[in-house]
Amino acid sequence: MAISPNSSSLELTISIPSFSPSPSSPGGDHHGMRDFDINQTPKTEADHMIGATQHANEEDSNSGGRRRKKLRLTKEQSHLLEESFIQSHTLTPKQKKDLATFLKLSQRQVEVWFQNRRARSKLKHTEMECEYLKRWFGSLKEQNRRLQIEVEELRALKPSATTALTMCPRCERVSDAADNDSNAVQEGAAVSSSRSRMTISSSSSLC
DNA sequence: ATCGTCAAAGAGTGGT
DNA sequence: ACCACTCTTTGACGAT
Numbered sequence: 503m504a505i506s507p508n509s510s511s512l513e514l515t516i517s518i519p520s521f522s523p524s525p526s527s528p529g530g531d532h533h534g535m536r537d538f539d540i541n542q543t544p545k546t547e548a549d550h551m552i553g554a555t556q557h558a559n560e561e562d563s564n565s566g567g568r569r570r571k572k573l574r575l576t577k578e579q580s581h582l583l584e585e586s587f588i589q590s591h592t593l594t595p596k597q598k599k600d601l602a603t604f605l606k607l608s609q610r611q612v613e614v615w616f617q618n619r620r621a622r623s624k625l626k627h628t629e630m631e632c633e634y635l636k637r638w639f640g641s642l643k644e645q646n647r648r649l650q651i652e653v654e655e656l657r658a659l660k661p662s663a664t665t666a667l668t669m670c671p672r673c674e675r676v677s678d679a680a681d682n683d684s685n686a687v688q689e690g691a692a693v694s695s696s697r698s699r700m701t702i703s704s705s706s707s708l709c
Numbered sequence: 710a711t712c713g714t715c716a717a718a719g720a721g722t723g724g725t
Numbered sequence: 726a727c728c729a730c731t732c733t734t735t736g737a738c739g740a741t
Contacts, residue, residue: 715737723728
């Protein structure tokens, strides 16, 4: 995952970690384990793929009650769905049909899988954005704190001033907020020594 | 061993 | 058709 803040806009580049091409995920997390369908004892890869689904579908169709039996996709099914998702986040009706046929799933299952996958990838993206904004907020807070300190220092240079100093970044005129015009010339002398600093810290106020 | 908790994922429902 | 929201099931894991 890479978060790359732009100067003016927020830009995130996120790679979804849920799909790992390697058979064993590092750190032995839940996901790698979960990909194995323990309801099945497949003899071959193909048996594994088809068997689990058929079993689940049989149970589904046989259960007259409303209790739904959740099927777990096999490793291969998940893998192929994931690869399709990487190629395109949406499916045409034909792609859906072909994929469903190939994976021996219903079109509805493929459709739901893609729906959930889109939703969860969006959620992940939102969470990352949130994290990034939190960090950004933190750094802005820190920046604000430093600027406040600087303002205090500048105020200390002019003990008589009781109101906030402001400077127009265009004309670089310094004035008290409460006493704008009359003090402009007067303060020129007091502030001239720290003019460069004032220009930086007071850039937000305009005439 | 079992119980509680949690995250992940499959699926249902209603709105657009 | 798609999305947001929700429920449900499943499996891992830690505490006891």
